[in-house]
Amino acid sequence: MLLFKPRIAVAFLAGLMALAVAACGAQPTRWDEAQDKTRGKKAVSTDAYEGSVFNKFFPKAESPFDLVYKQEKKGTAIADLKQDGKPVATLTIFDTVSNPDAITDYKESTQALAGFPLVAKGAKGTALLVNRRFQVQVRSTDDAFTEEDRKTWLKKFDLDGLAQLN
Amino acid sequence: MSEPIFKVVDALPAKNMTTRVLHALDWVVPGQWNNLVGFENSIKVISGEDDQKMIQKIGERAIALYNDKGEGYQTALWLYRMVDNLQGMAGWAALANKIGENISMLSLMNKLTPKADTTQGIDFCVKLVVEIVAFCKLNGIPGDSVADFVKSLSDYRDEALMRMAALICLDGLLPLGPDFMVKALGFLDKSGAGDLEKNERYQQVKSLIPGENAKAQLGFISQGVGAVKDWAGKFVASRDLGTDKLVGSLKNFMSGIDGKLDYVAALLDMTTNYYEHTGTQSVARSLIVRAMGEI
Numbered sequence: 524m525l526l527f528k529p530r531i532a533v534a535f536l537a538g539l540m541a542l543a544v545a546a547c548g549a550q551p552t553r554w555d556e557a558q559d560k561t562r563g564k565k566a567v568s569t570d571a572y573e574g575s576v577f578n579k580f581f582p583k584a585e586s587p588f589d590l591v592y593k594q595e596k597k598g599t600a601i602a603d604l605k606q607d608g609k610p611v612a613t614l615t616i617f618d619t620v621s622n623p624d625a626i627t628d629y630k631e632s633t634q635a636l637a638g639f640p641l642v643a644k645g646a647k648g649t650a651l652l653v654n655r656r657f658q659v660q661v662r663s664t665d666d667a668f669t670e671e672d673r674k675t676w677l678k679k680f681d682l683d684g685l686a687q688l689n
Numbered sequence: 690m691s692e693p694i695f696k697v698v699d700a701l702p703a704k705n706m707t708t709r710v711l712h713a714l715d716w717v718v719p720g721q722w723n724n725l726v727g728f729e730n731s732i733k734v735i736s737g738e739d740d741q742k743m744i745q746k747i748g749e750r751a752i753a754l755y756n757d758k759g760e761g762y763q764t765a766l767w768l769y770r771m772v773d774n775l776q777g778m779a780g781w782a783a784l785a786n787k788i789g790e791n792i793s794m795l796s797l798m799n800k801l802t803p804k805a806d807t808t809q810g811i812d813f814c815v816k817l818v819v820e821i822v823a824f825c826k827l828n829g830i831p832g833d834s835v836a837d838f839v840k841s842l843s844d845y846r847d848e849a850l851m852r853m854a855a856l857i858c859l860d861g862l863l864p865l866g867p868d869f870m871v872k873a874l875g876f877l878d879k880s881g882a883g884d885l886e887k888n889e890r891y892q893q894v895k896s897l898i899p900g901e902n903a904k905a906q907l908g909f910i911s912q913g914v915g916a917v918k919d920w921a922g923k924f925v926a927s928r929d930l931g932t933d934k935l936v937g938s939l940k941n942f943m944s945g946i947d948g949k950l951d952y953v954a955a956l957l958d959m960t961t962n963y964y965e966h967t968g969t970q971s972v973a974r975s976l977i978v979r980a981m982g983e984i
Contacts, residue, residue, distance in 0.1 A: 594829055
């Protein structure tokens with residue numbers, strides 16, 4: 524006499540396998556490594572300047588432009604540039620002490636603006652590095668805001684003032 | 690709380706009761722809200738970048754920033770979630786998904802209990818204050834900066850503006866009528882700390898509302914709601930918002946709702962989580978925008 528009927532045994536095994544797959548969790552993703560590396564860790568260096576320190580180095584916007592400050596956190600300050608009330612770009616000053624990887628791009632930089640190394644950050648961003656530490660970036664949020672516009676606005680930051688910080 | 694941000698954004702539904710209701714409110718804030726779901730997709734749309742290396746860098750920095758509890762993104766998400774999670778909601782949400790494309794109010798009325806106006810008024814106030822606190826957490830300003838929040842309201846857009854539109858329409862106008870702000874503030878004045886303590890939404894989020902006890906928190910809530918009164922008044926007036934228009938837009942998928950606004954409000958309360966849904970989208974946007982500047 525059989526202790527287990529084959530059909531029941533197969534169903535039982537299939538059930539077990541389904542449970543095992545469920546227990547293993549979801550499929551691996553491209554973000555798992557970053558998640559494992561940073562879980563519960565600090566993302567901002569204690570040595571970073573406060574974001575509020577950077578505000579005075581942002582461009583002065585005159586009509587039809589307007590600057591609206593958004594996030595201001597340790598090591599970073601972000602503002603939206605608006606033209607006639609419509610957002611056209613995001614302006615950021617970032618203390619790279621919190622993410623030194625950000626400055627590796629500049630080692631291959633062949634361009635300079637106002638005496639500071641200049642790089643493209645993707646297709647929509649243009650950035651320069653002040654004193655090998657502060658990244659100043661302008662990113663288009665409107666297609667009409669071109670790379671030339673980004674460079675124009677990068678020059679409007681008080682870059683020399685920022686360079687006095689360290 | 691410790692759930693990875695990419696999983697939370699990936700889990701946002703492309704279509705459910707919440708998204709249907711929000712789409713129905715598009716006329717209130719035209720074109721402001723696209724239901725942006727999926728972590729990678731959100732990075733692509735917000736950054737405008739297609740290059741996979743660039744997307745990877747932005748995503749990795751965003752994950753790191755989220756995982757640093759001190760940066761406030763986890764707290765903001767927690768607030769948006771908690772204020773939207775009420776007892777019994779899971780069962781109703783499951784029911785709503787089964788109902789299909791058209792909801793007949795008549796068939797549901799015997800299952801619903803409209804909330805008392807006082808409860809609804811306090812709910813509205815607590816949700817608004819959650820927005821103030823979450824806004825401060827996301828933007829790095831002190832948690833009680835009501836003035837900064839009010840100043841920024843005129844600059845609200847995308848899912849954040851839709852959240853405010855839905856708050857005014859679904860938690861204000863629908864259950865309380867056109868003078869919802871006056872009513873809500875009146876309930877706060879009359880009811881006091883005791884009634885606040887009995888409110889389920891308040892209980893869910895009170896640990897993060899500024900103030901050392903219910904009385905002090907009531908003061909903060911009154912101050913916050915009072916400060917938003919003018920903005921809300923202008924929001925309603927400039928769009929000529931009224932219950933008729935609102936009912937008209939909801940009728941596209943809900944039938945038999947005329948004259949049953951308190952039941953509709955109760956149903957939406959139990960079957961949608963627009964604060965959590967759009968709040969998750971706001972947290973993702975803040976993270977991605979910041980990460981773009983930090984890579």
